[in-house]
Amino acid sequence: MSSEIRQLEPKQLWNKFADLNAVPRPSKKEERVIKFMKDFGVGLGLETIEDEVGNVIIKKPATLGMEDRKTIVMQSHLDMVHQKNNDTVFDFDTQGIDMYVDGDWVRANGTTLGADNGLGVATIMAILECTDIVHPAIEALFTIDEETGMTGAMGLKGGLLNGEILLNLDTEEDDEIGVGCAGGIDVTAIRSYDQEETPESKIGYKIVVKGLQGGHSGMQIHEGLGNANKIMNRLLFDGFENFGLRISEIDGGSLRNAVPRESNAIVAIDAIQEEAFILEINDLANDIKTEYKTMEPDMVIEVSETETPDQIMDLGVQEGLTRAIYAALNGVYRMSADIPNLVETSNNIARVIVKDGHVKIGCLTRSSVETSKWDLANMLRATFELTGCEVEFGGDYPGWKPNMDSDILKVMVPLYKNLNNGETPHVAACHAGLECGILGTNYPEMDMISFGPNIKGAHSPDERAQISSAQKYWTYVLEILKNIPKK
Known part of the structure; x- marks a missing residue:
């Protein structure tokens, strides 16, 4: 039940995830979630753009004292994989995801959960909405159709974004910082x-x-x-x-x-x-x-x-x-x-x-x-x-070629260690297809990184998101925003 999910900490994150998961959003059928996201941005009084393929961009100015920091792009995809158990009666075109808490995990009843990449989307929404989070200027990029063709990322034209650093929130291990991915x-x-x-x-x-x-x-x-x-x-x-x-x-x-x-x-x-x-x-x-x-x-x-x-x-x-x-x-x-x-x-x-x-x-x-x-x-x-x-x-x-000399990587590794008792994060490329490689074709100078909370069983009805990991991840996100390099 969404009411149970809304009581989890951090509430800003889980409430936005519950809002998002009430909106049907299978790949290739993102009309409702695009409207949902545009209404969200406009409701906050922020500059909101829908590009010609359906990607949504919401821009938020820097908070006081952060105007001299580099503009960042926070990016996640709106669509989700629609899988269900054979004996589950569910219509992804009309129904929101039915979630429940199972110990330290959030699951869905017989379907995919949509944590991939819904938790990333919810993170960005929470930051756009909050008035007490310190951050530089943000360009929130919500792409469509990542799961069945990456047509949103492919259709994003150059010149729409001015950010110098891209934070892709689509990694599924909370001790991992992604610096590369596979093409397909x-x-x-x-x-x-x-x-x-x-x-x-x-x-x-x-x-x-x-x-x-x-x-x-x-x-x-x-x-x-x-x-x-x-x-x-x-x-x-x-x-x-x-x-x-x-x-x-x-x-x-x-x-x-x-x-x-x-x-x-x-x-x-x-x-x-x-x-x-x-x-x-x-x-x-x-x-x-x-x-x-x-x-x-x-x-x-x-x-x-x-x-x-x-x-x-x-x-x-x-x-x-x-x-x-x-x-x-x-x-x-x-x-x-x-x-x-x-x-x-x-x-x-x-x-x-x-x-x-x-x-x-x-x-x-x-x-x-x-x-x-x-x-x-x-x-x-x-x-x-x-x-x-x-x-x-x-x-x-295309894939995303690792850049081990990345400026944002140099910020994120020590921050992770400071927050986690000296533990060193796993800096790695992954075998999944992330949108970074595609986005980099039109924004080749953008410094890119990927990270996220623990999500297991993505693309299957066993998909689950770890509650304690989401708390760890949220704290990490807020620290990263405070420490974005100066222009």
Whole structure:
């Protein structure tokens, strides 16, 4: 309940988060949250701008005595990933997020929480509204569509901002200061196929993979999480190899930047093979669950009889499809040779749709090295083209190259140590896609940094924000604002 959230400390932050989470704001559908943010800025009497793509900029003058400090840009994105559990009834287009407190964590009931990047947005709103917080001149930048294409950052033109320092509030570990990130590209394979009438000798079965953790396809790609699309393909491949299983439909995964949690398939098998098929596929399902029992203890694989489908895929296309998905890399491609424990390049097989004579496979390839990103993208392209697919590249965005000589970094590291008993923050690049790399194309001289509170399970219904970490983060933000360098 939002009333429970509003009692948390710091109240300025959590109240603004509750206000924000009452507004539906899925990616590509940000009209309501854009209006909400514009009304907020205008209501405060501050200069408020909506640019031509829908980004909102709110400008606030420096407080007394801070006029000689550099102007800062405080930036977060308005949209959120919309994921829910299979058994959760929820409409992201019309409903606000239903939150609750669970010990030291804030969670949502069966959906994503929107802490990514709602806590960043709420932070900026609280600072814009408060009259007793010391700060330099602020340009608050609220971008749209970060989660499904970064089109807000891409569409932001040069000349709208005058700030010399950008504070991106989209990092999910409170002991980390981000100085770089991965770029990314969507790799989409499509093709059509002929459908065949299902022979009378066959019967229908439904296969369901569900209960996986899911998660962020950048930050968590190295954790060994189960990918429902890969697991489903393994079941289908085995069923075809041993029993001539034929595919009618597949619907797996959801968003490009979320590790797939669920997949559903409708298939047909020879009635005479039914008993052997059930024994074999259940044995394989148990083997898979055993392999993943540490990371995916709640994995469920269900195989149940259903109405026999009228049509099935062309046999040759089915063979090529299952082999291509088997061969396509999912997970880490290369670790960074320069930054310890950083994933350099990876791929997430995010979406698989087979229906009504059409195949669509969607991947998100990430890398902090442009040449490596394109190497993996071309590998995937070659894999899918060998099966007759057309492959499209889209949504290409650059990474953010670390600047270890950053002036704001030199401010933030000692401040963190002073506030945390001498503990040194982890200064690192991340494997997620942040908007800093894109924003830097039109604002190349801007000094950029990224940080935030602890958020776990982003992009999944297990998303949660740590209350004690938010308190730590809020104190840190206020100290940073007091210590922005002079012009």
